[in-house]
Amino acid sequence: MTASAGTGVFVLSLLSVPLTYLFNLLFHANSGGAVFVAGALILLITASLAHILLKQKPPKDPLFYVFAVFAFMSVVNLIIGLEQDSIIDGFVTFYLKEGEPHLNTAHGHMICYWDGSFHYLMYLLMITAITWGDEYRTIGLYWVGSVLMSLVVYLLGNAVGKYGANLCGGFVINNLCVILPVWASFRIFSQPLTRDAPSKCIQDSHQKGLIGRPLDCVFVLYFLLALGFSIFRGLVTLDCPAELCQQYVQFQEPYLKDPTAYPKIQMLMYMLYCVPFYIVTIYALLVPGCSWTSDLALLHAGALAQGQFSHIGASLHTRTPFSYRVPEEAKTMFLFLNLVYGLVPQLFAYRCVTNPEFFLKNKGNQKTE
Known part of the structure; x- marks a missing residue:
C-alpha cells in the first residue's frame, strides 16, 4: 500500500471545513430541500473522492476506514471549539444552538479541543501505521483509553446533569458512535503482541x-x-x-x-x-x-x-x-x-x-x- 491512502484521509478530513460552513449557511436559510440536496451531494462527492484516492491499493484493514471517519469528525470538533471561542464564525452556529447545547459547557469545550488536536493526531498516526503495515497495538491501546474515557464521561454527564431533560438528536447520534470505538477496541486487542526480550x-x-x-x-x-x-x-x-x-x-x-x-x-x-x-x-x-x-x-x-x-x-x-x-x-x-x-x-x-x-x-x- 502506498502513502496515497493516508494522504487521502488527510485531504478528506480537511473537507469538513467547507462542508460545515455550507451546512450552517443552508440551515440558517431555513431551506429543508436545499439541506437535503446539499447533504446528498456532499456524501456523493466525498465518496467519489475517497474511491479515487484509494482506488489503486485500497486498505484491507477495516480500522483504516474507522479512523478516517474519526479524523473527519475531529476536525469538525476543532471547528466547534474555535467558534465557541469566537475565533471563527458561521460554521456551526446552528448546530450549537439546536444540535448539542452540551458542547457550550466548559467540559464540552475541552473535549472539542482534545478531540480536534490530540485525537486527530492519534488517528493520523494510526492511519499511517496501517498504511505502511506497522504495528499499531501500542498507540491503539492509548487511543482506546482516551476515547472511551471521553465518551463515558460526556454521555453520562449529558444524561444525569442539568441538561438531561433536554436531550436531543445529537445525544442519540453520540450514543450510536460508541459502537465504533468499542468495535475498534476489540480489533486493536486482537493484534499480536510484539513486546519481547532475551x-x-x-x-x-x-x-x-x-x-x-x-x-x-x-x-x-x-x-x-x-x-x-x-x-x-x-x-x-x-x-x-x-x-x-x-x-x-x-x-x-x-x-x-x-x-x-x-x-x-x-x-x-x-x-x-x-x-x-x-x-x-x-x-x-x-x-x-x-x-x-x-x-x-x-x-x-x-x-x-x-x-x-x-x-x-x-x-x-x-x-x-x-x-x-x-x-x-x-x-x-x-x-x-x-x-x-x-x-x-x-x-x-x-x-x-x-x-x-x-x-x-x-x-x-x-x-x-
Whole structure:
C-alpha cells in the first residue's frame, strides 16, 4: 500500500471545513430541500473522492476506514471549539444552538479541543501505521483509553446533569458512535503482541526485588497515594459529610459540585476504574511476569490524559460559573495535584513499553519445564 491512502484521509478530513460552513449557511436559510440536496451531494462527492484516492491499493484493514471517519469528525470538533471561542464564525452556529447545547459547557469545550488536536493526531498516526503495515497495538491501546474515557464521561454527564431533560438528536447520534470505538477496541486487542526480550534479560529482571528497582519503588508509593486520592475525591462527589471532604470541595475544587455533573462522573470513573488499576499494578510491580501490565498501563495513561485535560481545563474555564471555579489562592495546589495525577501514569506507561522485561514471562524457563 502506498502513502496515497493516508494522504487521502488527510485531504478528506480537511473537507469538513467547507462542508460545515455550507451546512450552517443552508440551515440558517431555513431551506429543508436545499439541506437535503446539499447533504446528498456532499456524501456523493466525498465518496467519489475517497474511491479515487484509494482506488489503486485500497486498505484491507477495516480500522483504516474507522479512523478516517474519526479524523473527519475531529476536525469538525476543532471547528466547534474555535467558534465557541469566537475565533471563527458561521460554521456551526446552528448546530450549537439546536444540535448539542452540551458542547457550550466548559467540559464540552475541552473535549472539542482534545478531540480536534490530540485525537486527530492519534488517528493520523494510526492511519499511517496501517498504511505502511506497522504495528499499531501500542498507540491503539492509548487511543482506546482516551476515547472511551471521553465518551463515558460526556454521555453520562449529558444524561444525569442539568441538561438531561433536554436531550436531543445529537445525544442519540453520540450514543450510536460508541459502537465504533468499542468495535475498534476489540480489533486493536486482537493484534499480536510484539513486546519481547532475551530470556537472560527477563530472568535477571525477575531476580531483582522491589528494593533493587528504585524507580518501581517510586511508582508503588505513587499508586498508593493516588489510590487514596481517587477514593477521597469520589467520596467528595458523593456528598460525604466528613469535615475534610466539605472543606476540600469548598476551598480546593468547588468544580466537583458543578450541576453539569461532568466532574462528578469523572471522579466516579476515577474511583471505580483507577482504584482497581492501582491495586493490580502494585501487585504486578511486586510479582514478576504479569504480562498484562503494559496493556493496562497504556489504557490507563490514555484515559487519565484525556480526563485530566478536561477536568483541569473546565475547572479554570470562564464558561464555568465563577462560584464553581478553583479559588485563586488554591490554584497552585490544585494544579500540582492534578498535573501529577495525570502525568505520572504517562511515565509509568513509558516505563512499561521501553523496559518491559520484569512484566514479561520467561519463555525459556517455560520450555525447560
